[in-house]
Amino acid sequence: MRIVSQVESTTSSNVMIITASLIHLNAVCELEQQFGAEAFSKRSLRHFILQNKLKVFVDNFGNVIGSAILLRRKNSNTTRLYSFIIDNKYRDKGIGQVYLEVLLQDVQTKYIKLEVSENNTAAIKIYTKQGFAIVDHKPNYYKDNSTAIVMKKTVDLS
Numbered sequence: 001m002r003i004v005s006q007v008e009s010t011t012s013s014n015v016m017i018i019t020a021s022l023i024h025l026n027a028v029c030e031l032e033q034q035f036g037a038e039a040f041s042k043r044s045l046r047h048f049i050l051q052n053k054l055k056v057f058v059d060n061f062g063n064v065i066g067s068a069i070l071l072r073r074k075n076s077n078t079t080r081l082y083s084f085i086i087d088n089k090y091r092d093k094g095i096g097q098v099y100l101e102v103l104l105q106d107v108q109t110k111y112i113k114l115e116v117s118e119n120n121t122a123a124i125k126i127y128t129k130q131g132f133a134i135v136d137h138k139p140n141y142y143k144d145n146s147t148a149i150v151m152k153k154t155v156d157l158s
């Protein structure tokens with residue numbers, strides 16, 4: 001699916017992150033299926049889009065190759081990275097690392113936090129490389145009973 005709209009963040013010619021609109025809903029739903037039992041429903045994704053919480057990653061050809069959900073409560077000093085996914089056709093090529101770095105450049109809170117399964121080696125690796133540190137563990141957090149690792153990063157707002 002080829003979808004392009006306003007570019008919000010770029011660091012190089014092939015990194016584009018845009019706030020999703022409803023035209024992205026089907027593409028994001030397809031991506032989310034890759035989370036299996038943990039995937040958000042179409043209804044939830046629609047909600048995140050309408051609240052401007054969902055970002056999509058677009059390549060040079062307008063293909064949606066990943067997405068992220070960023071949540072922030074009013075008056076909170078912490079943004080929560082609630083979902084981060086790269087289409088499995090594009091994984092393990094350094095793309096996740098690049099999009100994560102660009103995504104984090106727009107965070108305007110002092111802290112950013114996330115939960116990740118202790119078994120998700122690739123995700124833990126890219127979060128650690130971006131400066132996230134483990135601050136907590138939540139046993140039996142996921143539907144497969146795996147433990148969530150809570151990771152936190154202090155954002156340089158200067």
Ligand SMILES: CC(C)(COP(=O)(O)OP(=O)(O)OC[C@H]1O[C@@H](n2cnc3c(N)ncnc32)[C@H](O)[C@@H]1OP(=O)(O)O)[C@@H](O)C(=O)NCCC(=O)NCCS
Nearest residue numbers: 084085086091092093094095096097115116121122123125
């Ligand atoms: C996590 C995810 C976003 C990473 O995206 P990606 O584009 O594959 O990431 P990169 O290629 O930039 O980096 C992945 C790193 O993990 C390593 N890696 C990948 N699979 C691995 C595995 N099974 N064991 C150990 N390391 C692994 C890669 O070698 C790479 O490390 P390197 O840069 O030192 O070589 C992607 O795998 C994904 O979308 N997974 C499904 C959704 C998900 O789990 N999201 C996180 C939820 S918290």
